[in-house]
Amino acid sequence: MGAYISCSKISKSFKGVNALSSVDFEVMSGSVHGLIGENGAGKSTLMKIIAGVMPSDAGQILVEGKPVRFAGTRDAISRSIVTIYQDSDLIPTLTVAENVYLNQEHVHGALPFINRKRQLSETRALLERFGLDIDPMALVHELPTDVQKMVQIVKAVSKDARVLLMDEPTSSLTASEVDFLLPFIRSLAARGVGVVFISHYLSEVFRVCDHITILREGSVVTSVAKEKTDMGEAIRAMIGHGIQEEVASNRIPGERELFAVSGLCVRRRLTEISIAVHEGEVLGITGLMGSGTSELAKALFGSEDVIVESGDFRLGGEPIAITGTASAVRHGIAFVPNDRKTEGLFGRFSVADNICMPAIDHYAGMAGLLDRARMGATGRKYIDALAIKTPGPDVPVENLSGGNQQKVLLAKWLAIEPRVLILDEPTVGIDVGTKFEIRKLIRGIADRGMAVVLFTSEIEELEKLCNRVLVLFRGRIVRSLSAGEITKEEILKASMGGV
């Protein structure tokens, strides 16, 4: 089959900085084209140009051989080019069918009333066609995340998409959900749809794609059939050099229990959870989405998002009461939430302000006024220590790249010099290079004697970083794995419910 979309010599710059320079890119019907590169490499910019979100400065786009100019996303959609954004475009309070037909409702002939029956039956047919067992009457917010993602895709396909642009479609999914989604994407390709698959997860890219294009600093460095390359080569091409990932520590964690909870119950989510972390230890906790991992992370930090019914906390052997996030911070417990935008950072605040925020009261100097100099110094100290790429401590944190924002989030908690560090998915959605850096940092933190509780769904992270791994299933700990036993098979078996 020929190229449905063919871009040649696409260039785009922002404020004089080249985001894309002379990029060639093709999408074939019936094929999955992986687009990879570090944050800032230009992947999203290229996507946005193809989707009609923004025009290119130079270059040409051909659709089925004819030159086109997209003035907006509508133009792209009218050429059957549909984008599935990282964030869901579904309305959570509407049903699946209502979402699929949102803004293209079936009505009763000339009357302006929605033909619910027809929408339901057609949605049902559509879902069946893709082998999906989803109730078209279900409300979207009641569906699991992976199912929502598939509804999003079905909705896109219902617009007769010839090309699907997918930006990080798997970033909010767990391993088994991904196992469900990837074959679905293959089946779309088998139907003749051309798919562009952008992802940081290289293993998935290699599983699902036919062809891979690698961008670095706005230029194409490689564009080859999947068979002709491998992950190591792809990583080298992405970052421009090889990386030696050596995070595992030889240090044996101390015997002293630093932080523990026993009999923790969270309403409707967790039953009788008991964990203990020792100094110098990285305790991994994993489980499928919905198994209770994020609730456990929040419960350990005293967040009001979960309702703790019982549980006894101990810190350094002494019983403590955690009555809220403020009391957790006072006890030296720090929490890096998984969603840095909505839960972690204050976008418009400067890097230094963000870093100083949890201990902001300690920066009051004379007459209770903030000691800016000291805040700046703290900011600079952690910018150096974590190698955060920023023009300075006074720059708004939202101007930084995702990976560097994640480092700021980490710095913000290291700045209170905690005894216990709880991390929830600390490397989600960031590029490979920074990912390795952050893992190294986490290991280093533990090696300095802190107790680290790492919640993650990335098995690689559990294997490489953790001294021990607990697996949650439906709100209970079903398995505890010690150093030698931490393997992908064991973890998957336990998290799927097998013991």
Place this chain on the structure above:
Amino acid sequence: MEKTGGSRPPSGLRFFLKGSYGLVQTFSVFLLMFAAMAIFLPSFMTALNLINVLKQLAVNLIVAAGMTIVILTGEFDISVGSVVCLTAVVVARLINVVGTIPAVIIGLCIGLAFGWLHGIIVTKGKIPSFITTLGTSMIARSLAFVVSDGKVIADIPDNFKVVGQQALFGVPYTLFFVIAVYVVGHVMLAYTPFGKKIYAVGTNRQAAMLSGIRADRVKIIVFCIVGFLSALGGILILSRMGAIQPYTARGLEFDVIAAVVIGGTSLSGGQGSILQTIIGIFIIGMIRNALNLSQINIFWQDFATGSIIIVAVLLDAFRKRVSRRME
């Protein structure tokens, strides 16, 4: 587009259009209007008129400072007009019974009590502040009628009127209160940990909570601040007018919220400052004054204010769009 690590210093047009420089823009609008009025309305640029305008705006300024702070946390208080009135009525009632100082203290406590109540209902009861304060606004207004029996209370001792009616070296005493409120308020917002927490809660409540900030407590304190300032406003109104009736300060909340918006403080919280609000108050006050002086039918006043609010918000939205496009 993907952001890279850098951001260049703003320059020229970019500087003017960037969202965070609201003060510069509102101030230039203010200066333009001021100049226009000075040129076209000779009676505007007289010391007497200007002092009068300032005197009339003093209470709005004080209440608006509180309103800005509460809006910075992402909440509203539309009960301020009623609380101003209730305080004034209660103080007027008590002043001849218990004496000036105790009456004033009781008045301030009424403001604090309303603020505390708002804070508790909003944070613990999880009721939107708009609804909460709509309810208490009606309660406070009703109480004002009950306490005054629906009549004007004019029996106010002369010594109490000094603050509202007299001046020190030509500067009305009330202005010293305004200056004090704004100096303390601005220092608190810009230079103290508590100020940072206010912006943090308004920018991203969830992140604030997960940073160990007691967001509920911040909101309760902020509601107490606006309640206290409303009560102070009520006491100053009583002192200036020397009499009070239960209709006083009706609709004050809308003038004040309008000033906050025109000043450029974001209604979604986390962005803005009380200095911008001063300009917002002056812009509205100047328009009212201009319409008065030019003897245009008084009924057009709200028409003008309303139009300016719409224009201000449209300009702000436009500016945000432009600056986003320039990112």
